[in-house]
Amino acid sequence: MNIIKLDATPSTNDFLKELLTNQFVENFTVVTAENQTSGRGQMGAKWEVEFGKNLTFSVLVKDVLTEINSIFHLNVLVAVSIIEALEHFNIPNLAIKWPNDILAESKKIAGVLIENSLKSNGEIFSVVGIGLNVNQKNFDELPKATSLSCILNHDLDKEAVMVSVIQNLKRNVALLQIGEYDKFWQTYNKKLFKKGIPMPFEGNDGIRFMGIIQGVSTYGKLKVMLEDDAVKTYDIKEIQMLY
Template identity: 55%
Template sequence: MQLIKLSAIDSTNDYLKQLNARNDLKSFTVVTAEVQTAGRGQMGAQWLTEDGKNLITSILIKDVLTETAQVFLLNAAVAVAIVTALKNFDIPDLSIKWPNDILSANKKIGGILIENSFREDGRIDSVIGIGLNVNQTHFPGLPKASSLRNVTGMDWDKHAILESIVAVLKQDAQRNFPAEIWDTYTGLLFRKGLPTAFESDGRQFMGIVSGVSQDGRLQLLLEDESVALFGIKEITMLY
């Protein structure tokens, strides 16, 4: 991989997108930063990280996706790649909280933000932002956040973890993200098959996560045995 290391940046995703627009970079160009001042999560949420303690990275993937229907498959592939890589380091109790939070037990240790650019010739350039809490130990005001250091009691080499994630993702990309990735993703869903409280439009109710549709919507089995689909901005899991 071509690795660009930065000491500080507002957003690795923005930096990589701008760099690719100017230079037409190779696929799997990777940017990392020790400090990120304007990190983002899903739905514009701000992602705060202690300087130098965590993995802050963006990965460019291009000439792999051929149609918009594959966009969420990439989301699933990235989440699975992260879990697969972390399993290589014996990180315990890993799961994926839909759509793309990485959990160890009930605590969030990482998240993903993918931004896609659609070219006139049909090609899709994807910038994959990954934030992984590695050696940070305190998360004020974030009771559901944790880190690899907290769940294992050990300090970790951020670069070794990044190399493992990129290696898994590159292998899957070379195979055009095979269908079994989807089965792995749905099998790793947090609280799949368990009665769980949710909130949507100010209403709380119980449901059971049964899967995710191909376009990325959460599938819930409701108390009346019907199956409902929810988009990212339409529902919150209460746990």
């Protein structure tokens, strides 16, 4: 496993993307940092961690996106790979909050930021950024977050957790490439947070409503049953669950 270890960098995703512009980078190369000074989430959100306590890493996955495999397929694979690793470390009550938050005991334990780029030779490179809380204990600033050590009451070897996620991801990408998407999608749906439970939502027009999550379509749309029993599908930017 090719792992580049850094003390500090603004963002491991940015470091890996920069590396890609300058040199050949092997598939599944990993960049990990003890501290990220400007860790990024989706759409300008920040990823914040205590220095040295957690995992912040990015993995290069080449050519997994094809006409058949969409961005959401990789998203599903990454979420399931993290869940499998956390189960291996005996974390109970894991769930996936659509589209890409990993929760343990209803609190966020990991977040994923996937960024794709098309190279001039037609290759598609996916930079899979993962923030996974391992040994941080104090989450006063982030009351809806947790870590492996908060749940298990002991510290863990961060690298062992990271290696487990990467090994799962490698194996699962190989399975995706031979067409085995369905079982990952089924696991993703099984683990879906608040599925079947009435919850408040907010649309991108600011209007709030109640709905019941039914599942996620193969291409990542959230299926929600509304108060008139009609089932509507929503894209990632169209709706958020208020939780």
